[in-house]
Structure formats: structure tokens, C-alpha cells
Amino acid sequence: MTGAAVAARFYARPTEEVARGLLGHILVSDVGGRRRQTAGRIVEVEAYTGPHDPACHAYGHRRTARTEPLYGPPGTAYVYFTYGMHWCLNAVTEPRDYPAAVLIRALEPIAGFATMRARRRKEPLCSGPARLCEALGVTGALNGMSLQRGVLRIVEGSKPKRGEILTGPRIGITEAADWPLRFYLKDSSWVSR
DNA sequence: ACGCAGATTTTCT
DNA sequence: GAAAATCTGCGTT
DSSP states (O other): OOOOBOOHHHHSSOHHHHHHHHTTOEEEEOTTOGGGOEEEEEEEEEEEOOTTOTTSTTTTSOOOTTTGGGGSOTTBEEEEEETTTEEEEEEEOSSTTOOOEEEEEEEEEEEOHHHHHHHHOSSOSSBSHHHHHHHHTOOGGGTTOBSSSSSEEEEOOOOOOTTSEEEEOOSSOSTTTTSSOEEEETTOTTSOO
């Protein structure tokens, strides 16, 4: 993958805009070495919009060791562990010290199929936040790292056409699940559920 | 096709 | 001690 990395200023905007804007871009992972590079086009995301969002980990400005990366610079990876066994990947948004992020929920696999299958041993490979992390080798070791350079990065992809982006309620949460902050590509067969 | 329970650990109450 | 931004396997329909 040789595309230009998405710049920090892209992430330093309202989280909902960043979420829509990430659709079509490419997530590239060099975990395990460049030889085992894996990559996928982002087709589904969710916005977690900050201290006022009951579903956001930083709701009410809960600044703890866990949520610290959310307060970091835009374009940082926030990787958290949940349900005792799963990792999930977010891109930190808004200016530094404003704790918000976009959860990457599904990818269309485009490179490194053999590596993905070896890691996952199951289909689908990248439809679901924990599944794509497993397929790309994303773990807590990447928490707090830049998404502009390094082993995990987001590079320019193809912009979806207007009308190709659908909106819906967020998944897997109880508080404010109905806020329409999930965005996905209309005709993608790679979105979760 | 659908529904339910288990896995398993971090974080906060 | 309970819940969590989930996924899987196994049961039943």
C-alpha cells in the first residue's frame, strides 16, 4: 500500500464528519512485518462524540489510564479491550484534549488474505470491530500510536459518492444506542450484521 | 434461520 | 461484584 496517509488535520474536526469521511479510506497494517501486510477499505464506522455522549468511554470527562489516548492528538489509535477477549480499534478525533473517536466496525479486505485467514481461521475476515482487529493483528500494543506513520496507518482511498453513505443507530451499546452515529456504505456486502 | 450462553479481563461502583 | 462499543458454538425451529 503506497497511498498517502490521511493527515492529522483530517481528524481534527467534528467526530461525525470524520466518521463519514473515513468511509472509503484504507486501513493498512504492517504488524508482523511488511511481508505480512494486511489492508482493507473502511466500509462501516461509528462516532463516539465526546464527554456529552453517554456511550463514549470518556462520558462526563472520565479521564483514566484507559481513556487517556482519547485526549491525545487527532489521528491517534485508541485500542481498547472488551468482553474479556476482544480488541477494538478507534481513530481519535477533534483537537487534543477533546476526548472523542471513531470506531472502525468493518473493512472490505483488499490485501494480505492469507495472513488474515491464518490469524482468524474463520469467515468473515473483517466484518465486525473485533474481527478486523484479529485479521489485521491489532492489539493493545498499538494503543496510543499515530495512524499517520508506523505499523498501523490510514491512507487515502476512494471517496464514496453522495447518497452511497447510509446512517443508522449504533450497535452493541445500551446508552444512547439510538443516536444515528453509525455510518456505512450502501451496497457493501462487507458491513457487519 | 434464530436464540442463548460462555469466554475472560479491565474498569469502575 | 457487575458490566462491558463482541464473537462463537451449540441448541432448537
